[in-house]
Amino acid sequence: xxxxLMAYPYALWMLIFTIIPLALILVYSVITIDDAGIHFxxxxxxxxxxxxxxxxxxxxxxxxxxxxxxCLILGYPMAMILASKNLSKKSxxxxxxxxxxxxxxLARTYAWMTLLERNGLIATIIGYFGIQxxxxxxxxxxxILGMVYNFLPxxxxxxxxxxxxxxxAVLEAAEDLGATPFIVFRRVIFPLSLPGVSSGIIxxxxxxxxxxxxxxxLGGAHFTLIGNLIEQQFLTTMxxxxxxxxxxxxxxxxxxxxxxxxxxxxxxxxxxxx
Amino acid sequence: xxxxxxxLMAFTLAVSxxxxxxxxxxxxxxxxxxxxxxxxxxxxxxxxxxEKYNIDVIYDEFxxxxxxxxxxxxxxxxYDILIPSDYTIKRMIDEDMLHKIDFNxxxxxxxxxxxxxxxxxxPNNEYSVPYMWGTVGILYNKNMVKETVDSWKILWDDxxxxxxxxLDSLRDSIGITLKMLGYxxxxxDDEELEEAKEMLIKQKPLVLAYVGDEVKDKMIGGExxxxxxxxxxxxxxxxxxxxxxxxxxKEGSNIWFDSIVIPKTSQNKKEAELFIxxxxxxxxxYRNTDYIGYSTPNKxxxxxxxEEVTSDKTAYPDESILADCEVFEDLADSLVxxxxxxxxxxxx
Amino acid sequence: xxxxxxxxxxxxxxxxxxxxxxIVLIIFSFNxxxxxxxxxxxxxxxxxxMFRDRQIMSSLYYTITxxxxxxxxxxxxxxxxxxxxxxxxxTPRTIMINLxxxxxxxxxxxxxxxxxxxxxxxxxxxGFFSMxxxxxxxxLPYVILSVMPKLKQLDNYLYDAALDLGATPTYAFRKxxxxxxxxxxxxxxxLAMTMSIDDFVISFxxxxxxxxxxxxxxxxxxxxxxSPKINAVLSIMFAGVILMLLIINNRMSRDNGRKExxx
Numbered sequence: 001x002x003x004x005l006m007a008y009p010y011a012l013w014m015l016i017f018t019i020i021p022l023a024l025i026l027v028y029s030v031i032t033i034d035d036a037g038i039h040f041x042x043x044x045x046x047x048x049x050x051x052x053x054x055x056x057x058x059x060x061x062x063x064x065x066x067x068x069x070x071c072l073i074l075g076y077p078m079a080m081i082l083a084s085k086n087l088s089k090k091s092x093x094x095x096x097x098x099x100x101x102x103x104x105x106l107a108r109t110y111a112w113m114t115l116l117e118r119n120g121l122i123a124t125i126i127g128y129f130g131i132q133x134x135x136x137x138x139x140x141x142x143x144i145l146g147m148v149y150n151f152l153p154x155x156x157x158x159x160x161x162x163x164x165x166x167x168x169a170v171l172e173a174a175e176d177l178g179a180t181p182f183i184v185f186r187r188v189i190f191p192l193s194l195p196g197v198s199s200g201i202i203x204x205x206x207x208x209x210x211x212x213x214x215x216x217x218l219g220g221a222h223f224t225l226i227g228n229l230i231e232q233q234f235l236t237t238m239x240x241x242x243x244x245x246x247x248x249x250x251x252x253x254x255x256x257x258x259x260x261x262x263x264x265x266x267x268x269x270x271x272x273x274x
Numbered sequence: 275x276x277x278x279x280x281x282l283m284a285f286t287l288a289v290s291x292x293x294x295x296x297x298x299x300x301x302x303x304x305x306x307x308x309x310x311x312x313x314x315x316x317x318x319x320x321x322x323x324x325e326k327y328n329i330d331v332i333y334d335e336f337x338x339x340x341x342x343x344x345x346x347x348x349x350x351x352x353y354d355i356l357i358p359s360d361y362t363i364k365r366m367i368d369e370d371m372l373h374k375i376d377f378n379x380x381x382x383x384x385x386x387x388x389x390x391x392x393x394x395x396x397p398n399n400e401y402s403v404p405y406m407w408g409t410v411g412i413l414y415n416k417n418m419v420k421e422t423v424d425s426w427k428i429l430w431d432d433x434x435x436x437x438x439x440x441l442d443s444l445r446d447s448i449g450i451t452l453k454m455l456g457y458x459x460x461x462x463d464d465e466e467l468e469e470a471k472e473m474l475i476k477q478k479p480l481v482l483a484y485v486g487d488e489v490k491d492k493m494i495g496g497e498x499x500x501x502x503x504x505x506x507x508x509x510x511x512x513x514x515x516x517x518x519x520x521x522x523x524k525e526g527s528n529i530w531f532d533s534i535v536i537p538k539t540s541q542n543k544k545e546a547e548l549f550i551x552x553x554x555x556x557x558x559x560y561r562n563t564d565y566i567g568y569s570t571p572n573k574x575x576x577x578x579x580x581e582e583v584t585s586d587k588t589a590y591p592d593e594s595i596l597a598d599c600e601v602f603e604d605l606a607d608s609l610v611x612x613x614x615x616x617x618x619x620x621x622x
Numbered sequence: 623x624x625x626x627x628x629x630x631x632x633x634x635x636x637x638x639x640x641x642x643x644x645i646v647l648i649i650f651s652f653n654x655x656x657x658x659x660x661x662x663x664x665x666x667x668x669x670x671x672m673f674r675d676r677q678i679m680s681s682l683y684y685t686i687t688x689x690x691x692x693x694x695x696x697x698x699x700x701x702x703x704x705x706x707x708x709x710x711x712x713t714p715r716t717i718m719i720n721l722x723x724x725x726x727x728x729x730x731x732x733x734x735x736x737x738x739x740x741x742x743x744x745x746x747x748x749g750f751f752s753m754x755x756x757x758x759x760x761x762l763p764y765v766i767l768s769v770m771p772k773l774k775q776l777d778n779y780l781y782d783a784a785l786d787l788g789a790t791p792t793y794a795f796r797k798x799x800x801x802x803x804x805x806x807x808x809x810x811x812x813l814a815m816t817m818s819i820d821d822f823v824i825s826f827x828x829x830x831x832x833x834x835x836x837x838x839x840x841x842x843x844x845x846x847x848x849s850p851k852i853n854a855v856l857s858i859m860f861a862g863v864i865l866m867l868l869i870i871n872n873r874m875s876r877d878n879g880r881k882e883x884x885x
Contacts, residue, residue: 007706007718010699010762017759018725021736056621078636081629091808092871099863100640101816103647103856104840110848111643113488114650114658118497121646135436138483149639154813161768161809165775165802195771202723203767210729220483221442224620231731235340236444237613240735247732254727255720307831312842313849317676332832335677335842341826344735349742351830487844495659510847514657566846 029244044245053229053246060226061253063140063215064208067147068155071204072197074148075155079196080189082156083163094160097153105150109217112146113137116218138220146214154203162196163189206254226250306545307332308355309342311532314406316565323552329545346371346537354540355549357405360531361445364395364604372401373536379547382554390571393531394601402533403550404571406563408505409529409591409599410446411522415515418499426454426523429500430473435480439492439501442484444616445602446528447474450502453525459600462608471615478622493518504530506568508588520588526598531571644860651853658850668854677839678855684750685819685835692757693814699758700765700814701807705799707766708773719770722763733760734827741828748830756828757818764817765810772806 032041047053082093100108115121116136123133136142166189174184212227221228226246233243308320312335320331334353336342339362345351347369358366366372377383383403390404414423418437421428429438429450440447449459451470461467482498493501494514503511508520534553536546552558556574563570563579569589570576576584584590605612654663672678707718725733737759741752776799784794822837829838840852 003709004706004711004714006702007710010703010706010766011718011721013699013759013762014721017737017740017755018721021733021740022724022728024736024739025732052618052621056617059621074636077632081633084629092867094809095812095867096637097640098812098816099860100644102819102863103644103860104837104852105820105822106837106840106844107647107848107852107856108643110488110491110658111646111650113491114646115642117492117495119495149643152636152640153816157809157813158768158771161806162771162775164805165772192775195774199767199771203726203764206723206727210727212729212731216442216484216486217488220481220485221620222478222481222484224617227729228620229617230729232613232617234731234735235338235344237609238344239610239613244732247729250729251724251727255723258723309831311845312839313846333677334831334834335839337841337844345738345827348735348738351748353831487847490847491657491659494657497659514655514660 025244026248028240029248030241032241041241044241045249047242048245048249056224056226056229057249057253059223060209063143063147063223063225064205067144067151067208068201068205070144070148071152071155072201075152075200076159076197079156079159079163082160083166090164094157097156101150101153105213109146109213112149112218116142137218138222140219140223143215143219143223146218147208147211150211150214151204151208154207155200158199158203159193159196162193166192202258209254210250303328303330304542304545305330305332306355306542306549307334307351307353308549309334309336309351309353310355310357311335312337314357314532314566316561319553319558319561322558323549326552327545327548329548331549346539349539352539352541353537354542354546356535356537357532358535359602360393360395360533361602361604363402363533363535365606366535366537367396367401368604368606371538373538373540373543374400375403375536375550376543376547379544380551380554382551382556385554385556385559385572385574387571387573387576389596390531394603395531396533402535403554404531404533405553406506406566406568407529407531407571408569408589409522409596410450410502410504410527411508411520412500413493413503413508413511413518413520414500415493415496415498416517416519417496423500423519423521424524426450426525429454429502430477430480432480434499436482437499438477438481439489439498440477440481440484441489441502442486444612446502447484448612448615449528449602453523453527453600456525459528460603460605462605462611464611467611467615471618474615474619475622478619484620505588505591506566509567509586512588522591522595522599524598526600529596529599529601531601647853648857648860651850651857653850656847656850668850669858672851672854672858675851677834678836678851681834681836681839682855682859684753684833685837688750688754688757688835689815689818692754692761692818693811696758696761696765696814697807697811700762700810701769701803703762704766704769704773708770722766724763725760726763726767730821730823734824737824738827748828749833750829753825753829753833753835756824757821760821760824761814761817764813765807768810768813769803769806772803776802 029044030040030042032039032043082090082097085093113120117123118135118137120136122136126133170188171184174188179187210227210230212225212231215221215223215225215228230243230246230250233239233246306329308331310333314335320333323329324331339358342356342358343362343365346353346356346366363372380403386404390407392399393404396402412423412426412428419428419434428434429440448467448470451473452459452461452466455466455469455473457463457466457470485492485501489501489503490507490511492498493503493511496515496517503520505520508518512518512520534550536543536550540546553562554572556572556578559570559572559575560578563572563575570579650658651668652664652666653661654665655661707715710718734756737756738748741748746752781794781798784798785791789797820837821835822841825835826838826841829835836855840848843849843852
């Protein structure tokens, strides 16, 4: 039986609905259309490398990285707690983790604004204790908060799903051999959970890098991120060529950084996600 | 696992049946596909139209001109009626995306105020019929701003640092800056634009946020002292919070229109014209205006509105104020310059 | 003892963080005023008006049908694909996994517009099915990325042992492999469902006349202010999901009890 054939329907699906559309984007990024017809050009790419756009790239990468790290720090312990619960409660807790995301994104973000505003709930409650808070909304930190809030489940779930599979006997063996809980974690649990961690990092980092609504609503649009820039090219200025070039470069950056992360993992662990 | 899936399936089936029943309809009637802003019509008007002319209306809503345009431009969807704003209409006319309307089929067009005919985006009035209109101005909170507000310059006053809400829209924000400097808001002149850019960069530290539709809740809740808003929204905000006041600055401003057009993709032009005529009926226009709360260009509908609405200068300002207001024109290739300025301001 | 208290507090705090906006959202569905800036009084009227709103009701219907259908198809197709990829040789496997990441790392707006262009090129009528295809497309990677890590942990000897003991490949798969990767499949399904319910941009560009989901309706409302009717719809959805969870939980614990009795 040729089991790998099972991947073929999916491969075909991907070819039609991912590869071809992406090829269209790639084509748009190297052409200009004017009255005389279609021309090949590299101008769009040249423009991407102007300082002003590089600054936007840099800020987006910075904010997405910080958000991903915070998600990992908050999410990993949570995944461990979830994984340690007894079976009947476990799947319910996991679902509870995802349900908030079923309440529409815009509605949830508006709700965050209600919480964080100057006259918002948090400021009012803290105000009762006579403490004046600095502005909670419209800072870089608010944008990070919004990203962590929205993408935390994407970190917790993959890590959790790997952690539950770890053989309890291995942990017990380590303990029997005299390992402290910390050493068990560092030498056994963490290395075994790495495939989940790298899935999680990718699933958080990528949407964090491309989102544009969070920085607009929670950041007060003070901070242009790469997602905003791309959205603006496709919708406001109708410069599909430049927009496509931006997203091609964005994809290259992500693929490169992923390749780097994966190679590191392979050395450590012998065969990661790639 | 299987059990969960089974319950899920049963649940969907139940829900879809309940919801599906409500949407069931039998015989086949001519169809009219309408694409409008969200919450921008009194929905009972659609029902009435369907009943009166025995036509099925498929009604969809969009969030911004740009999204709608991108979709239509790419060749998607054979809508019969669109209600975009002025500069988008201009662009669609230039790109030959609209049908000329046969005004013989729109007898109710005579109810449209002459002031709102032959506008800059459709000079011979061949393609569009005005639906709603309004201005852009400053909304301020009387408890936080004690001085008289009559100039855009107040948005550059240090006193109101982190109390100012600007619009996160490059046309509007650059436009009012140009107006403040005494230039046209459709300028393509590099020096004028450069000057506007400097002003916007200077203003940035004072701005609390560049907002979109959230501005309404912000101003009602007293989160900021000053905001740049559209007049239609100002009417709603003033109703919700009586401390708010709206003014169109003396340097002039933008006057905008949302007009009804028929795209080239339409396959039911006759029905579309029937629908436009229906919307221009004074009684129907009155009901839509009453529901939406924006300003109507229909002079007969205006007479039906209560005195307190029509005397409100926010929605229906004096002629003299409108004289200094400009309509946005499509910038065509110069839009890139505006985009560049806006990116530079925002990337600071 | 201390450790378990810490765990409880940590879990509580994380859930508080996740649910704080949801609580706000539910509270404001009972607010008399249309604006969320003021609390002007308690009312049920939005819950009544919601059912009269044709736009909201039809988009709720499409949201649920599309999310469920798309995530079920994506889960089945994705799990099969993950298995296939897992059994591939190294190079094709690497290529396939890299391809899988592409739709996730593409900004929504680019995915949306490029899919729209594709549908137009193929002269594919846009509406329910084009939107469904788009949803399956962006759901697939989430399923595969959730199932792959589980496959890597798979103990292949168990499967071989089952075959040696005379199990048919299908039987061995069902009894040995499937239970081991089930949590991954479940996670994938949940993620797919979530992405699908919440998607605005891609849905907007891939749908046609007469078909819109809740996200499209909500975004299009933003210009005139998102109505509390939306809060009411979301609150009811929330209540529905919680109710369903309670029922499933009840059943499962009953089943577990039964199993224990048998043992």
